[in-house]
Amino acid sequence: MSTRIYITSAEGHTGKSTIALGVLDTLSHELGRVGVFRPVARSTSEPDYVLQLLLAHDGVDLAYDDCIGVTYDDVHADPDAALATIVGRFAAVERQCDAVVIVGSDYTDVGSPTELSFNARIAANLGAPVLLVLGGRTADGARPRTGADMRQVAELTTTELRTEHAGLVAVVANRVEPELLGEVVSGIGEALDASVGGRVPVWAIPEDRVLVSPTLRAVMEATHAKLLRGDEALLDREAVGVVVAAMSMENVLPRLTEGAVVVVPGDRSDVLVATVLAHASDTFPSLSGIVLNGGFDLAPQVVRLIGGLGSALPILWSELGTYDTALTITQTRGRLAAESSRKYDLALSLFEKSVDGSELLRLLQVSPSSVVTPLMFEYQLLDRARSIQKHIVLPEGDDDRILRAASSLLQRGVARLTLLGNEASVRGRGAELGLDLSDAAVLDPNDHDLQVRFATEYAKLRAHKGTTIEMAMDTVTDVSYFGTMMVKLGLADGMVSGAKHTTAHTIRPSFEVIKTSPGVGVVSSVFLMALADRVLVYGDCAVIPDPTAEQLADIAISSAQTAQQFGIEPRIAMLSYSTGTSGSGADVEKVREATALVRERRPDLLVEGPIQYDAAADPTVAAAKMPDSEVAGRATVFIFPDLNTGNNTYKAVQRSAGAVAIGPILQGLRKPINDLSRGALVSDIVNTVAITAIQAGIEPATDATGSPAAVTPETGTPSEGASL
Incomplete structure (x- = not known):
């Protein structure tokens, strides 16, 4: 029999997909064939984004249709028949896998108590221990829950599980206010002491604004907007705030925040131009995008002016009014998806830092496989590199793939990094792509002090070839030579390059x-x-x-x-x-x-x-x-x-x-x-x-x-x- 784990929650919007991704990733590091199963989906006609996310994980090789049990309509029509179908379809998936991550329903259809009860009943019938996910915020997301709140939620949900004879393996509190982490773990622990004797581990994952923020692409779809101008690739950046710019220019500028989407009335071209200029400036925050609302067409001279600025900032055009635009954006929920690399890496990083993966594997009685799959080997590489924390220089800081790989490496804590290039350009492009490069150092190969230091050393090493200081000064500004000199002089432990240069170079x-x-x-x-x-x-x-x-x-x-x-x-x-x-x-x-x-x-x-x-x-x-x-x-x-x-x-x-x-x-x-x-590819760079x-x-x-x-x-x- 394969290893099984059932991930469920007591309500919607707990970030269950984040936990499911973390568990799937943890199991994939130890076992050759890990599958996923969704017992109850919203429908068979519309794609289930959680299932799509998990099936996109490296090493999962299952057909989408095979991984769905039944729909809500099937459960309403005949719960017992639906349960029998779920058991049969799960057995077909399990035969292909060493472990299966089972993800419970999303609480989008029926009342929470009934739905949790049915999830518990499924888990019991599949013989799968439950990993219970509790939301660290109220169901509407309006306020964080305290330790006392979480104790009450835990008491209610564990009682429901126990009634349906579902075994509890662990509890994860997700989206917890960072300063309440200890309090929340204690509150849940007190509830478990009373109900299951306290033998169940409790982990808490802090709230992260990026993870719950919608992408600009999601904002565009929700507001029925179109891309007026800007780089389409930047639509995948998260909008981590909303600024309504329905005021004069001098009052808008102080209110701009990092990663925000700015709602500008379509007839306020002065505010639009000022916002684009502020984004391009080093003295103002980097924005996610602009939504022009009201359905007004921009004057041709304004279009020409903005085009001349050469900004890649996405500008969207929507017919909605200011209030409806702002309301729609704030109600648009962020979804974790495989194509959002920053969210994907962040979700795994938060899980790895907050949840004891080795303890979870022990509780599930997972024995390491004798087979070494590509995914298992890649994880071993990352884990080993993470344990020694070496400093690597990446000379090609002007390549988006390098920047994306650097963000992933830093999120996962694999190595310390230095990027070469103009600092404003490197960090500016990283911000445009929605990447977190704050922990990376950025060095300019034209830095005079380092140029002199490197040239002096290089000329000494190449004196037998007739190299002079003057010649060396020119040579060491080349990014490959600059990075190599950093390694030579101990300013970095190693170098990775070649995404834009030949092997010889x-x-x-x-x-x-x-x-x-x-x-x-x-x-x-x-x-x-x-x-x-x-x-x-x-x-x-x-x-x-x-x-x-x-x-x-x-x-x-x-x-x-x-x-x-x-x-x-x-x-x-x-x-x-x-x-x-x-x-x-x-x-x-x-x-x-x-x-x-x-x-x-x-x-x-x-x-x-x-x-x-x-x-x-x-x-x-x-x-x-x-x-x-x-x-x-x-x-x-x-x-x-x-x-x-x-x-x-x-x-x-x-x-x-x-x-x-x-x-x-x-x-x-x-x-x-x-x-x-x-x-x-980005993954190749990460591995190298x-x-x-x-x-x-x-x-x-x-x-x-x-x-x-x-x-x-x-x-x-x-x-x-x-x-x-």
Whole structure:
């Protein structure tokens, strides 16, 4: 039987979807197949946004229609028949999963006592322990609940659960006023002491304005507005307040607040222009958007004036009056959705900080899976990076993907970050995108003091190449060189770049400045290939076009060390078009020689070569071709004979097998510098930063005396052909 948990509340608008997302994410870190189920949905014709949110979570692979039990109409018509249908449909979902998160109804149809009772009855019939979500605000959201309020709510709801024989596993108070967290936990605890003996844990999650605020897109839909001008991508920013600007310009400006949507009468073009200018200014708050109300058309000269300002701020046009516009906006509720990355990350961050995930897993008797899925591996990366808190520099602060990744990393507490770029531009764009970059440092590569410091050091390092201070002053303003110098001088622990630059541009400075680790003759790369049930290491797929036998041996040894760093037992396959002694030729001999060098230099490593890919990966083929090999059929580290083979193979596996390719991860440098594909997604950037932080946390090699080993001679730079 799979692990089951039933998440329900006693009323609507408790933020149950936030809790469900957190529980789903927690289970996904430990189990290979986690599903979701919605016993009672509003209807089958209109999409259930909570179910859509959970199905969009990485690792959940279920059809939407399969995850719904019945509708409210079915429950009204015949509750017993509806319950029987729910049990049958749940069983079909459970057969496909190791765990199922069951999300109770939304209290949008029938009275709360009846609805809670039916949810409790479902939980009892499914044999699923209940995680009870209690709202930290009154049902209308008007005021926060005190500890005494929460005690009363807990007493009523736990009695209802007990009456229907539903077991209670834990209680989460959500949307609690931050200063009342302790009081609320105590109040609920007192109620549980009286009803269930106090053996149930209680957690409280604070209210966050961003999480409950609607996006500007939701405001546009609610007010039946259209986008008059501005960047459509910024419609997904949250509107965390409303300012009604039905007054003179000088009275409006002091009332502007960060992230607010400003309601401007359509015939007050002076206020409109002033608001747009204020948004563009560093001395006023960054706004979410403007809603022009009243249905008035702007004069052509006003349209031309605003266009000339070049502002990306969305300006909406609505026919509603001022009162109706403001009322509609304030009544528009914020929804947690997968496409709202800031809310998504914030919801998970609040859950992780407030709820003891390991205790919840213990209560649910979850045993770690022997299978390692891509999602599980990615979480392990983030969790490990979070535990060591390294400082990573991201040179491409003018790329939206970098800014989004930085916001996600900071929300989840994965690493400390520095972004390079003009501070006003970087923070301004982050604010426009609705991102929280307040915990990131921003440095300008044109900062004179740092320029001088970096140029002096760079000129000293490159004096043998004839580099002067004047030449170095120009060089170090390049973002890749600037970031690399930060790593060299200990101002950052590692660097991640390449979203907008070639591989050569990104890593050439590291060859000149950081240089190779002791005992390593060449800098190379690997991809961590997260397949459906395990993680493999592929090298080299990005840097060295045609390695010699000596370089191939270096790549194999470095790749085995990288595998160990990420918890993968290295069994090295030196790949070729021939297995064992069955073939000959220069290419095969190169691999044979490289294999011998690996065995000579590292007799502790398991290595086989030359070997074909199928013999390395498939136990059946291995049994026929190399029956006595400790590597054949079980290889975890695949070393390709050249870049052409490696790059094409990793991309073929990524596309055809649905593998998650994490990398390229550079290996062999004294300090971690990692490159991104120019087509990198935000998730790729997040993973690469986590990997870089982990690499930065590994102790440097030392010589026999315990001192840092001597620097290996500088390697050559990668070819432009190595760019991804």
